[in-house]
Amino acid sequence: MALKKSSPIKPTARQNAASTARYARPAPAQQALVDQSRSYFAARNAASAPSDDSSGYGDGSYGGGGGGGYSVAAAVAPPRLSDDGWLAQDSQYKSAVSALEQKLRDFEVENTSTREKGTQDYDNSLLRLGWVKPTAEGGAGSWNQEDRSTSYGNSYQGQMGDFASRGLLQSTLYDQARNDMLGNFNRQRTDMDTAQTNFLEELSHALSTQKSDTQLGKDQARVQALARRAAAEGGMSA
Numbered sequence: 001m002a003l004k005k006s007s008p009i010k011p012t013a014r015q016n017a018a019s020t021a022r023y024a025r026p027a028p029a030q031q032a033l034v035d036q037s038r039s040y041f042a043a044r045n046a047a048s049a050p051s052d053d054s055s056g057y058g059d060g061s062y063g064g065g066g067g068g069g070y071s072v073a074a075a076v077a078p079p080r081l082s083d084d085g086w087l088a089q090d091s092q093y094k095s096a097v098s099a100l101e102q103k104l105r106d107f108e109v110e111n112t113s114t115r116e117k118g119t120q121d122y123d124n125s126l127l128r129l130g131w132v133k134p135t136a137e138g139g140a141g142s143w144n145q146e147d148r149s150t151s152y153g154n155s156y157q158g159q160m161g162d163f164a165s166r167g168l169l170q171s172t173l174y175d176q177a178r179n180d181m182l183g184n185f186n187r188q189r190t191d192m193d194t195a196q197t198n199f200l201e202e203l204s205h206a207l208s209t210q211k212s213d214t215q216l217g218k219d220q221a222r223v224q225a226l227a228r229r230a231a232a233e234g235g236m237s238a
Helices: 013-024 028-048 083-087 091-129 151-165 172-237
Strands: none
Touching (some): 091 151
């Protein structure tokens, strides 16, 4: 005998309403968790939201709000160097000045060497002439009458021997001849002194001229360098 299928039991309207209400509305604990999650994500999104100036440069800082960024200082032009400060950095000016100073140093070395050699030659010439320079400054020099290797000594001894051989050492003729000879040698010494003085003055004048030329060259190099600076700055501002 075949079994008769039973009909399924249908829930009542009340049961359907209760079931729908149970799945549509979470439990109080679950609702609180959902509310907390929503609050967290809302706060995070608000903190990370871009500002109106999306470039990040509107307020002169990087990184937006919240103090996480850093400020960017506005560009400030460096102070203008003084002329001397600028010249100290200009290689062309420094090279010109260095060449001028080296030329002056070389001239000074040559000038000093020439002076020393000329003075030595002068002293030796006086010695050969027979003049003995004073040993102390301001002292008096004298003629060497005894040294026949000198011009004066040889002349003095020869003259004295000549007049002595004739028995005229006590005569006025000998006195006159001796004075004439002494005057001749004094004139020679005076001429040598004058030549040496002129020689030293010429060296001093040449050195002074070279120093003046060096300074003039430096001044010209300075003017030219500052003109280059003015032209360069004018070109930059144009």
